Amino acid sequence: MEIRSLDGDEPATIAALLPGFRDTMSLELPGDPPVTEALLARLFQRRHGTERIVLAAYDGGTPAGVLKLGLDLGDPSGPGHGSLWVFPAFRRRGAGRALAAAGLAALRERGRDLLLADAPRAVAGERFAAGLGAELIGESVRHRLRPAGPASAVLQAAAARPVPGYRLVAWRGPCPDDLVEPYARAWSGLEERVNGQARIRRPSADDVRAREAEAERAGHLPHVVAALPEHGTAIVGYATLFVRDSPMADGGETLVLPQHRRRGLATWLKSELLLGAARENSRLALVQVFNDTADTAVVALNRKLGFEADSYWSTYALKA
Ligand SMILES: CC(C)(COP(=O)(O)OP(=O)(O)OC[C@H]1O[C@@H](n2cnc3c(N)ncnc32)[C@H](O)[C@@H]1OP(=O)(O)O)[C@@H](O)C(=O)NCCC(=O)NCCS
Structure with missing residues (x-):
């Protein structure tokens, strides 16, 4: 797995991640309409007052998973907050661990020491987080x-x-x-x-x-x-x-x-x-x-x- 840093505001990034992201959402959120380019562009764009980190794991030329984090520029030592998804066909091959490690390194380079990730409550995510020594700090509900x-x-x-x-x-x-x-x-x-x-x-x-x-x-x-x-x-x-x-x-x-x-x-x-x-x-x-x-x-x-x-x-x- 090779980790590449991508620009979330580039249409090429959205095009590269769309197929894998669509597969992921139809597995994780089966009741949702198919993910569109606009939804992905919104999720990955740099939001006002933030720095955006997008790291993708590549298997050969194919994206296997992605970590995105938003960093509040007004809070220079604050956390990077976002999500980590490994696309279904690439799971249990270390992509998740590699993305988490790369995300932590990117945060450390910027003088930040906390990575927050949101994920649907499920066994895979819980075990994965436990394996990394992550702490469960909050719960949200999707209505x-x-x-x-x-x-x-x-x-x-x-x-x-x-x-x-x-x-x-x-x-x-x-x-x-x-x-x-x-x-x-x-x-x-x-x-x-x-x-x-x-x-x-x-x-x-x-x-x-x-x-x-x-x-x-x-x-x-x-x-x-x-x-x-x-x-x-x-x-x-x-x-x-x-x-x-x-x-x-x-x-x-x-x-x-x-x-x-x-x-x-x-x-x-x-x-x-x-x-x-x-x-x-x-x-x-x-x-x-x-x-x-x-x-x-x-x-x-x-x-x-x-x-x-x-x-x-x-x-x-x-x-x-
Ligand atoms: C959780 C997720 C990111 C794992 O990605 P992955 O690339 O398959 O993870 P890795 O191969 O790096 O696995 C690292 C360790 O996590 C644990 N783990 C991962 N998936 C697991 C599963 N389905 N069941 C049990 N343990 C699991 C294992 O300990 C695994 O090590 P092992 O394969 O040597 O046993 C992926 O299932 C996913 O995208 N889930 C939905 C989003 C999510 O939950 N994100 C995590 C937020 S912290």
Whole structure:
């Protein structure tokens, strides 16, 4: 096995990894639509405020597996966080071990000493992680919802219950110019760390635009619904969703600023978002979101809206 460093923003990287990645996902996530180039481009692109490491194991000229890590540039000694997949035809031949070792070396070179990897909870991953001396440090759940399925009635009912004193504004693609500053200010209230993404300390309008451009480069259209006071111009909450050339879209962030919580805003925002995205994209059949199981508020919200757990994911930590 030869390890090569690849550029996740290069179309040639996506083309090289697509067949193996497709085989892997049809084994690991058999209920998903086939992986498209846009999905892979999104997973491997360098995200705003991060450095991206992509290492591939090659067997002769054929990619056998891949490790991708995102490094937050604002946290110079922080972890590299991502995932490690060995394609099904190449397992139990040391590719996984070789990729983990190369990933740790790449992190050490950059003065970082922790590798975090997310993987569906399964025996292979658990044994592999145990063999490397990795520690299980967290668990996430993947929730899925079919907007036209049984959840539809729940969403319709939630969307029909506005929260008194607030109004919603929805957009697709770039945020309207007059809302970009309030949107950046609301974003700064987001505390949660997202796998492999940077925590932007004081987001500005430029950060908003950079993230929009990043989504567009990978063929993703953001759908956003924001909540504002009825007579004000501040954004006090928002929810985002990313649609690509696939029947499956990805949930993004949902945030309600602390002083506006427990009034039903997230329920209203998210039901409007899901119904609007389904209305505007006739192909959209399925929405997936990943939630930390410790984040009880978001898990409860998603269950209430009709999301169902479909798989549990483990986060392993490996010391360099
Ligand atoms: C886990 C995974 C990366 C292993 O890749 P791999 O290239 O087959 O792993 P290696 O050949 O380097 O195996 C190293 C050791 O891991 C353990 N291991 C790997 N797969 C295993 C399995 N199916 N059952 C039991 N032990 C396993 C063994 O101890 C193995 O050593 P051995 O083959 O000498 O017994 C691969 O199964 C995969 O991509 N799974 C889905 C994603 C995932 O779980 N990633 C890991 C996140 S930490």
